[in-house]
Amino acid sequence: MGASQEADRLEGETVELLQTLIRNACVNDGSEGSGEEHRNAAVLTALLEGSGVDLERYEPAPGRVSLVASVDPPRPDGPVLVYLAHTDVVPVSPEGWRRDPFGGELVDGEVWGRGAVDMLNLTATMAVALRHLLARGRPPCGLVYVAVADEEAGGHLGAKWLVEHLPLLRRVHGVVSEFGGMPLRTPSGATKLPVVVAEKGVNWTRLVVHGRPGHGSQPFGADNALAKAALVVQRLLASEPEVRVLPVWEAYVAGLGLPPELTEALLDPAGVDRVLPELPQALAAQAHAATRATFTPTVAHGGTKTNVIPDRVELEVDIRILPGEDPAEVPARLAAALGDLAPSVEIDQRHRDPGSESPTDTPLWHALARSAQQIVPGSELLPFLVAGGTDSRFFRALGVPAYGFGLFSERLPLGDFQAMFHGNDERVDVESLRRSAELFAALPGHFADLAG
Numbered sequence: 001m002g003a004s005q006e007a008d009r010l011e012g013e014t015v016e017l018l019q020t021l022i023r024n025a026c027v028n029d030g031s032e033g034s035g036e037e038h039r040n041a042a043v044l045t046a047l048l049e050g051s052g053v054d055l056e057r058y059e060p061a062p063g064r065v066s067l068v069a070s071v072d073p074p075r076p077d078g079p080v081l082v083y084l085a086h087t088d089v090v091p092v093s094p095e096g097w098r099r100d101p102f103g104g105e106l107v108d109g110e111v112w113g114r115g116a117v118d119m120l121n122l123t124a125t126m127a128v129a130l131r132h133l134l135a136r137g138r139p140p141c142g143l144v145y146v147a148v149a150d151e152e153a154g155g156h157l158g159a160k161w162l163v164e165h166l167p168l169l170r171r172v173h174g175v176v177s178e179f180g181g182m183p184l185r186t187p188s189g190a191t192k193l194p195v196v197v198a199e200k201g202v203n204w205t206r207l208v209v210h211g212r213p214g215h216g217s218q219p220f221g222a223d224n225a226l227a228k229a230a231l232v233v234q235r236l237l238a239s240e241p242e243v244r245v246l247p248v249w250e251a252y253v254a255g256l257g258l259p260p261e262l263t264e265a266l267l268d269p270a271g272v273d274r275v276l277p278e279l280p281q282a283l284a285a286q287a288h289a290a291t292r293a294t295f296t297p298t299v300a301h302g303g304t305k306t307n308v309i310p311d312r313v314e315l316e317v318d319i320r321i322l323p324g325e326d327p328a329e330v331p332a333r334l335a336a337a338l339g340d341l342a343p344s345v346e347i348d349q350r351h352r353d354p355g356s357e358s359p360t361d362t363p364l365w366h367a368l369a370r371s372a373q374q375i376v377p378g379s380e381l382l383p384f385l386v387a388g389g390t391d392s393r394f395f396r397a398l399g400v401p402a403y404g405f406g407l408f409s410e411r412l413p414l415g416d417f418q419a420m421f422h423g424n425d426e427r428v429d430v431e432s433l434r435r436s437a438e439l440f441a442a443l444p445g446h447f448a449d450l451a452g
């Protein structure tokens with residue numbers, strides 16, 4: 001079978017698998033009973049059964065099944081590569097969608113549905129690539145395909161649990177997971193492919209704003225927790241965390257081939273904010289998030305009745321800190337932002353993750369570069385810091401290089417990709433699925449050559 005027929009087969013199988021994974025609607029709303037990833041785990045088990053991999057399922061809580069498919073390296077102590085995929089998706093607001101978010105429809109060469117980019121696309125392409133590799137015999141390196149539950153709620157019932165409980169996952173040499181590989185065209189026409197090498201640390205925090213209850217009909221002099229919470233929100237949004245230019249941001253910006261004045265401004269801690277308003281929204285939001293911690297109020301709960309002055313309001317704040325910043329300093333940074341309101345606010349820091357980062361001069365990095373060049377001739381990798389969290393951090397914490405990478409077509413530029421992540425009308429084009437499947441089929445050969 002020729003290379004393009006092989007790619008056609010990969011593409012066809014991937015589309016079908018992706019549609020099935022989307023239709024299973026393994027929606028993780030953060031509660032322990034949600035997700036029900038056992039359904040997607042069953043689909044993947046059926047796909048891989050009998051192909052020569054060792055298949056194990058793990059279920060830390062009812063229904064929260066993760067699948068681990070592994071094949072040993074051809075020689076003992078040979079390099080082992082992990083394909084890290086998640087099978088859960090975030091909830092949708094159906095009224096914002098033009099198509100059924102769980103229909104998995106194929107329309108004009110695009111597969112629609114929740115998870116089409118985050119990240120069932122790669123979950124599907126990795127599985128199909130693995131099966132094709134196995135059909136040709138033993139893959140050139142050790143391979144572990146991990147399809148985890150619970151990525152969207154922090155991985156406690158998925159990747160985090162597996163890394164803690166499975167010695168196999170602590171003896172690996174490289175990990176590829178989600179986000180990255182959306183082609184960027186530089187002004188000179190070069191194709192750059194961002195690879196996620198670093199991510200910010202999740203420090204979700206609950207703020208409890210206290211006041212005193214009273215009658216809503218006599219507000220004069222009242223201590224209204226809701227009124228204070230509104231001020232708290234304003235102060236968080238107005239706070240200006242220190243701007244820092246990390247080497248990964250520097251390398252990314254330098255590789256974009258932007259006009260020199262713009263490059264200089266984006267790399268100057270005192271200059272970034274000046275150019276943000278002139279940038280396209282996607283790059284502006286990215287530049288902002290990549291150069292500082294962010295404090296974003298996202299949820300408010302408070303009050304009991306229209307005629308009762310509330311004595312308690314809870315605010316959830318999505319806090320992300322840069323790699324190198326200390327989670328232990330988050331409460332003090334919040335208190336400083338709150339100023340004289342701080343004594344009325346209880347700070348409950350529910351996540352304390354530092355950011356994480358992998359070096360780029362590794363066998364896996366070079367193997368990704370070779371694989372990408374084989375499929376997109378002339379392309380170059382670009383290190384990238386992502387503001388959101390992924391399961392890669394559990395491996396980076398062990399010192400295992402972990403990168404976020406797929407391979408997407410020009411139809412899926414970075415800005416669109418980011419907008420669809422947890423957004424409306426999520427969809428992926430078939431050419432992107434084909435390229436990613438080819439990438440994951442080619443990578444083990446290059447990895448074995450470079451890491452062996």
Ligand SMILES: [Zn+2]
Pocket residue numbers: 086118119151178
């Ligand atoms: Zn994801």
